[in-house]
Amino acid sequence: MPPHAQPAAADSARELIAARGGRVTRTRVAVIEALQRSAHPLSHDEIGATLDGAGIGHDRVTLYRALDWLVEQGIAQRIAGGERAWRFEIRRDGDHRHAHFHCERCGQIVCLEDVPAAAPALPAGFAVARAELVLHGACADCGRAGVEGKKE
């Protein structure tokens, strides 16, 4: 795609990276685009598979570091999800933090865009930087399918 077709919107991967003074590398671009395309947060492993699929050679460590950098720069955010592995999602305009749903049947994490993860009133002295609200249960797809599924 020729560069003159680019819209003015500053959310292309290249622009996101360059605006922070980072180097525009294949890995970073591909990771950002993978996150932007995905409707739900992706694990390190899922992102790695996407890169492989796109023919972009990469190393586990490189991917970890690329993700760390994106989180540091506020381009992506990390969420704890249900399992032991982090998941990542693109951070859209501002710090629009929302709740997540972890399906214990299919293991998927779903963004609940309409459910804010708001911090309630806390005892004096506590300074909240961010709130994480994760709901565990059966998602719409798994619930609809009845109780045929296996756990997790």
Place this chain on the structure above:
Amino acid sequence: MPPHAQPAAADSARELIAARGGRVTRTRVAVIEALQRSAHPLSHDEIGATLDGAGIGHDRVTLYRALDWLVEQGIAQRIAGGERAWRFEIRRDGDHRHAHFHCERCGQIVCLEDVPAAAPALPAGFAVARAELVLHGACADCGRAGVEGKKE
């Protein structure tokens, strides 16, 4: 301690275990007592250190399995906390789920007994089994101490 001094309250470690038909072992008793004594959720590692301190030899795997059993039986519950390791806390009367605070400075997890982790209204089809609300920031102690601390 002679057995006749035991109160009628059914929350002694022995009773909790026996009521579920489990075997009363040193490890399980010590784990339950450690959790009961602690004001905040403990990691696997912290519990292990407590056992060592009490002179109770144990194996990593045994501890994992003891904790799994306690969670299965509803005696303890697992929370995700801020880091990659699970933390465990005794489950007090009923399913009294509360929010937790993760201090990014001292790494401690604090129970916010008064803040319920309630599930908000969800899109149709979602069945919520439990909600986890974790707030990240600086706890009262670390906040009071000023900005001298190092991260995490």
Place this chain on the structure above:
DNA sequence: AAATCTAATGCTACAATGTTGCATCAAAAG
């Protein structure tokens, strides 16, 4: 009290997820 039955334990080995150090490569600048 001894024998029995089997749930728990304690190895060993392994799996998954993430991190550190360092030599090399290549993106951006001159």
Place this chain on the structure above:
DNA sequence: CTTTTGATGCAACATTGTAGCATTAGATTT
């Protein structure tokens, strides 16, 4: 084109958790 240094790729390691299996020791029965 050359230089600079951020980013990569590799190897090695750390942490957290599981699986299989022989052995130990709670609970129960004799």
